Amino acid sequence: MNATSIHTLDWVVLFGTLIFIVAYGVWKTRGKQDMEGYLRGGNDSKWWVIGLSIMATQASAITFLSTPGQAFNDGMRFVQFYFGLPIAMIIISIFFLPLYYKAKVYTAYEYLESRFDMKTRMLAAFIFLIQRGLAAGITIYAPSIILSTLLGWPLQATTIVIGVLVIIYTVSGGTKAVTQTQKQQMAVMMGGMIIAGILVITSLPEGVGFKDALNVAGKMGKLNVVNFEFDLTDRYNFWSGVTGAVFLFLSYFGTDQSQVQRYLSGKTLKESRMGLMMNGLLKVPMQFIILFIGAMVFVFYQYNQPPVFFNETVRQEILQSEEYAEEFRGYEIAYEDVFTEKRQLVDELNSAIDQDNETAVLVAQKELNRLEAEGLSIKENAKSLIEEADLESNDKDYVFMRFVMSTMPVGIVGLLFAVIFSAAMSSTSSELNALGSTTTIDFYKRRIKQDGDDEHYLKSSKMFTLGWGVIAIIFASTLSLFENLIQAVNLIGSLFYPIVLGIFVVAFFFKSIRSNAVFISAIISQIIVILVHYLNVQGTAGIFTMGFLWYNAFGCILVVLIGWLLNRLIK
Amino acid sequence: MQSKEQNKTDSQEEKQNWTKMYVLVMAVLAIQIVLYYWFTNTFS
Structure with a gap:
């Protein structure tokens, strides 16, 4: 398994798909542009386009590389993590979305100024820029390291290919280009995975039926989809999915601009809500299918000799x-x-x-x-x-693509590489788009230049998007020097997300709590969350011993409680 | 006055439609969980 085993037709399929998507994005958004169109996609997206865009933003390359490997090693229980997603979609649809629409905001953080004050808005926007800026680098770096190994390309070249392709259409067409290309990317991802699913099952030896495959996977503990046992130390079970994960999804879909920007491009409130519902209905089965493919790859390797190490x-x-x-x-x-x-x-x-x-x-x-x-x-x-x-x-992330490269027919291998590249590009484009928008609207327009015209801010948005793209590529290119940064960035997300969610929860549901109270509460809560994390690492957290997933609920509740107390104390 | 009444009825109807939609989403989730539970127990 190496680059030489990739057929010319696979290269044609891979590059044909990628070039088509980039060209389509640029072509669809050619002509005169304005800020409204660039940042909110002209507010003409239909519900299904919004739904696909939300799903494409969340589906990163790692989703397709790691998830089958996760089922291969640990079974399908990871799907329970997504049980909280439909619940979060409903909460956002009822409470978050109407307020964003009413305030006619470009970014989620703008709303915080109308509800509290500028400093609270700046705090939330700043946390987003740090968190998402680092994550954009990871979104490019993580698949690059795997793809470069599989394709035999230098790591930096892979990073640059993904980064530059995304920058071309995201900078030129803004939100509209992101949304339009995500339609094609989702079609490639879904089509590719369905074909992969069918081919995995047909690749089992003669005489081994689908039921036999299910029996083997089940008896060997890979079809452990649902577990109702309550255990705080177990990361994935039904209870953590419908409680802790809801807070995580509320943070991500409700307050992260890379997602908020997707549904704010809706033609009407109804279209945006329908887009969220589409995500709520399709995400769990989609994850189930990806994990199921991993479980079937496991069965395949019960009949065929697996390598001791997949890379x-x-x-x-x-x-x-x-x-x-x-x-x-x-x-x-x-x-x-x-x-x-x-x-x-x-x-x-x-x-x-x-x-x-x-x-x-x-x-x-x-x-x-x-x-x-x-x-x-x-x-x-x-x-x-x-x-x-x-x-x-790292072995887990190579399981699926190694299987693909050694068993799939010519052409399909190229298509499945296109799935991984599409996933990397779809999530990165949303991130760069949101980083550019937040920098322009929440910082540049609000604090630096308030008297510019529409054209000036349009140009600025493009420059900021380009700037974030370049930062993401540089960050991704140097990451190999700091392996632990991946873990560090995931950790930063878990530590800061709950505080931003807490601020929004106070804004939406606790009308009596004023700006100074929530601002101080956010800072105190942030310190406590970091302290609790430190104690957890040291193993001395006592009753505060908890996994990463629970930081979201813990931090959010802290912001609300301390905010409420301070509000009573501060006149 | 009549238009106000009409708007109120419309928005009431819209609220009911969205409530139905949310119930549907939760019902689909519940059905999936039941199926997944059956799946887990049948083949394990």
């Missing part, structure tokens, strides 16, 4: 190393032996199920899971060796 480039590197090659080869042989034993047991399991022999099913299942654990332990040893050799030990 082929790293595998080749370690096999060429004098120091580590022999030990690594040892792990490969041990892993092959485990597979041979498992392969036989899988057949025994299926025939026991066919014969309704429960005892034999339980015996085969127990033995299979023991061998699976043995295989995992060998994999972990191989990974530790790779880490010791100072090579990239």
Whole structure:
């Protein structure tokens, strides 16, 4: 599996798709523009376009690279995280959206000035710029590192290709170009994944039916979709999905400008609401399908020898190393032996199920899971060796594309690479678009130059969008020097999002709380959330021990409570 | 006066339609969760 195994037709499909999307975005938005059109897409988007745009913004390349790998390793339980999404869509549709429409805002943070004051608006906008600015770099960097390995391109070249393609149409056409291209990108993503789903199932060996595949995946713990057990330490279960995740989705969809800008482009309030409902209806099944593909890839590798490590480039590197090659080869042989034993047991399991022999099913299942654990332990040893050799030990994100490259027909491989690139471009374009808008509206127009005309602000928006694009590319290009930054940026999101959500919750639901109270409360709450996180890292948080997901609820409730108390104290 | 009454009726009707929409979205979610639960138990 390397770049040479990619057929010319795949390159044609990949580049044909990408160039078509970029050209379409530029062509659709040619001609005279104004600020209204550039920042709000001329307010003429239909509900289904808004729905697709919201979904395309959230679906990053990592969604398609990591999620099948997640099901491959951990089963399908991750889908429960999305149960809170439809609930959040309804809350935003009822409470957030009408207020944004009534205030006729370009950015979500503008609303905060009319409700509180300028400093509260600036605080929320500033947090957004820092958070989203860093995230834009990650959105380009994370898939680049995987795609560069798979395609055999230098990392920086991949980063630049994604970044420049996005900049071309986002800077030239603004919100309208983002929305228009996201239609095509979503079509590529959905079409590609449906084809991949069908091909995964048809790639199973002859005589292995769909039901057999479900039995193997289920008995080996990969179809663990729903778990109703209440456990605060378990990140993905029904309860964390319908509580903690709701706060996270409220923060992201309700207060993050990269999403707010999507539904503010609606023709009417009704169209915007319908777009949100579309997301609420389709997102959970979409995640289910992507995870299900991962579970089926797992079944495929119960009948076909899987590699002990899915990143082929790293595998080749370690096999060429004098120091580590022999030990690594040892792990490969041990892993092959485990597979041979498992392969036989899988057949025994299926025939026991066919014969309704429960005892034999339980015996085969127990033995299979023991061998699976043995295989995992060998994999972990191989990974530790790779880490010791100072090579990239990420394996999960390569599972799906390795499967694609080794089994899918010519043309489809190119299409699935186009899916990953489209996903990277769709989320990055929304981010750059929102960063440019917020910088122009909340800072430049509000604080620096208040007397400019429409054309001046249009040009400024384009310059700021371009500037953020360049920053994102530079950031993505230097990220390899600071591997831990990915974790750091995810952490920054979890630490700051809840405070912004808290400010908006006070704005919408606690009319008596005034600006100074909410501003001071936001700062105090921010310090507390950071402190609680520090104590959690140290393992001394006591009753405040919680996972990242719960910071959203905790921080938001803190802002409201402290704001309410301060409001009573401050005259 | 009549137009005001009409507007009130329209907005009342719109509210009811949106309530139905929200119930539908929640019902679809609930049905999915039940199906996923069945799926988990059937094949595990």
